Amino acid sequence: MVTSDIRSQSPEQLGDLELNILAFCCHYCAYAAADLAGSLRLQYPPSVRVVKLPCAGKLDVLLVLGALEHGADGVMVAGCLEGDCHYQHGNLNAKRRVGYVQALLTEIGLEPERVRMFNMSSAMGQRWAEAVTAMDEQIRALGPSPLRRPADELQAEGR
Amino acid sequence: MIVAEQKPLGEIKGLLGEARKVLIVGCGTCVTVCFAGGEREASVLGSLLRMSSRLDGAPTTVTDVTVQRQCEWEYLDAIRERVADADVVLSLGCGVGVQALAEHYPEPVVVPGLNTKFMGLPLEQGVWAERCAACGECMLGLTGGICPIARCSKQLLNGPCGGSSHGKCEINPEIDCAWQLIYDKLQAQGRLNLIMEIIPAKDWRTSRDGGPRTIVREDLKLPKPATAEA
Numbered sequence: 588m589v590t591s592d593i594r595s596q597s598p599e600q601l602g603d604l605e606l607n608i609l610a611f612c613c614h615y616c617a618y619a620a621a622d623l624a625g626s627l628r629l630q631y632p633p634s635v636r637v638v639k640l641p642c643a644g645k646l647d648v649l650l651v652l653g654a655l656e657h658g659a660d661g662v663m664v665a666g667c668l669e670g671d672c673h674y675q676h677g678n679l680n681a682k683r684r685v686g687y688v689q690a691l692l693t694e695i696g697l698e699p700e701r702v703r704m705f706n707m708s709s710a711m712g713q714r715w716a717e718a719v720t721a722m723d724e725q726i727r728a729l730g731p732s733p734l735r736r737p738a739d740e741l742q743a744e745g746r
Numbered sequence: 747m748i749v750a751e752q753k754p755l756g757e758i759k760g761l762l763g764e765a766r767k768v769l770i771v772g773c774g775t776c777v778t779v780c781f782a783g784g785e786r787e788a789s790v791l792g793s794l795l796r797m798s799s800r801l802d803g804a805p806t807t808v809t810d811v812t813v814q815r816q817c818e819w820e821y822l823d824a825i826r827e828r829v830a831d832a833d834v835v836l837s838l839g840c841g842v843g844v845q846a847l848a849e850h851y852p853e854p855v856v857v858p859g860l861n862t863k864f865m866g867l868p869l870e871q872g873v874w875a876e877r878c879a880a881c882g883e884c885m886l887g888l889t890g891g892i893c894p895i896a897r898c899s900k901q902l903l904n905g906p907c908g909g910s911s912h913g914k915c916e917i918n919p920e921i922d923c924a925w926q927l928i929y930d931k932l933q934a935q936g937r938l939n940l941i942m943e944i945i946p947a948k949d950w951r952t953s954r955d956g957g958p959r960t961i962v963r964e965d966l967k968l969p970k971p972a973t974a975e976a
Contacts, residue, residue: 649786652793691790694755695798734797 606634606726609654610663610719613643615673616709617665623712631716632723635663643667643704644677651688651702658735661726664704665718671708678706698729747867748776748840749874750783750860755794761857762834765806768795769832770859771825771847772812773839780874783838783860785812791838791859816843822850829854865896882952882959888940890931895948897924903945905929 612618618639624631640646643666651662664685666678682704689699703725705718753761762768770788778784788810799806811828813821816839829835829847834855837844841862848856864876879896885903886893895901899917906925909916913926932938950956 649789649793652790652797656793656797691794695794696801697797734800 604727604731606632606660606723606731607658608635608661608663608719608722608726609659610635610637610665610722611640611643611646611650612637613666613673613678614639614641616667616671616707617643617705617715619709620665620707620711620715623709624715625712627712629712629716631719634660634723634726635719642672642674642677643681644672644674644679646681646684648684648688648691651685652691655692655697655701655732655734658732660729660732660735661701661703661722663718663722664702665715666704666706668706668708697732697734700725700729701732747779747865748842748862749780749864749866749876750777750840750862751780752782752787752791752838752860753858755798758791758836758857758859759795759798761859762795762806762836764804765832765834765855767831767833768806768808768836769828769834770795770808770810770836770838771816771829771843772810773816773843774812774814775816777838777840777843777860779868783840783843785810788812788838791836816840817846819846819850822847826851880953881948881950882956883949885945888943888945889928890935890937890940892924892928892931894924894928897922897927901948903948905941 610617610621612621618637621637643664646664651664654662664681666681667673669678669682672678685702685704688702692699692702703722705714705722707714707718752758770792772778772783772785772788774784777787781787792808792810795806795808799808809828809832811825813825815821816837829851832854834857835847835851836857836859837847838859839847840860841858844856844858844860865878865880866874866876868874877896878893879901881895885895894903898906899915899921900907902925906923906929907916910923910926913923915921915923929938929941932940952959
């Protein structure tokens with residue numbers, strides 16, 4: 588699921604650098620906010636692919652590492668506002684895990700800023716657009732992931 | 747349970763050296779419970795090593811497999827092909843597991859990914875404390891269930907030293923004075939008379955001091971086949 592959402596393209600094939608950012612969004616708030624942003628016809632960078640989770644607390648460290656290993660330039664994790672998680676404190680668990688992954692990335696020499704957590708309510712469509720814009724800017728400044736792989740190599744592996 | 751901690755990533759990479767195919771072997775028992783070497787930890791470490799090796803310019807094939815318990819031959823039998831395929835086997839078992847792997851598969855290089863620390867228990871999620879020193883002659887019946895060998899910094903047998911202060915140990919103020927705990931426990935249970943029994947100097951021969959220990963249970967040993975298999 589995750590790997591098929593990431594199609595690496597070498598920068599030379601593109602005009603403006605096209606980024607691959609994966610966003611893990613909780614069903615109750617972040618995904619709804621993203622949906623609202625769509626209903627409101629808000630404009631924001633197209634670099635994000637959304638993966639819906641029932642709760643940000645379902646986020647597994649392996650999901651984030653897997654995304655980065657397969658060439659994602661960045662990973663966003665979006666959950667409910669702190670204190671308002673639909674499942675009490677799933678968003679706090681996600682926050683802890685994002686912090687843990689950032690520490691792991693620092694250890695291996697990948698920029699920890701490639702992973703970032705955002706909080707929003709389902710009514711905050713504008714906030715979703717802002718979050719994606721901020722993430723896009725942040726990743727663009729870092730450049731494409733050094734772990735990007737050519738599309739044909741991924742295809743050969745059946746991804 | 748045995749409590750262990752994962753070695754720093756830099757140290758693990760050093761142990762793997764120039765290996766191009768690494769097999770990480772996790773263990774589903776103690777090190778799973780202390781979040782050091784279970785299936786999840788093996789997968790995470792695998793991902794980190796793959797990414798790290800690519801960033802270093804020397805991509806390494808790293809796969810992982812986790813067995814129920816790394817210290818038993820039967821469980822290790824199941825991963826024979828996986829081991830044969832690897833340059834180096836990185837064991838995430840405790841010291842026993844690493845040695846069992848190395849003994850069962852003498853050809854490949856087997857390296858440890860964990861530092862085995864102690865026998866203890868989880869006080870709360872994320873906090874483990876030492877409780878047993880495997881001294882070989884348990885005296886918990888005399889001390890209200892609190893071990894003076896594992897929990898007293900000086901392994902005293904007959905009450906606290908002069909350094910016990912407000913229930914804390916003079917070696918490290920974060921350590922509870924074991925004899926204070928023993929006293930409080932026996933008093934609460936109305937069994938303070940036990941503390942008056944003098945425990946003589948310990949015979950450490952039943953502990954590690956007597957050399958590596960072996961236990962043989964003749965009643966459990968299986969009979970050997972009458973004729974040797976061809």
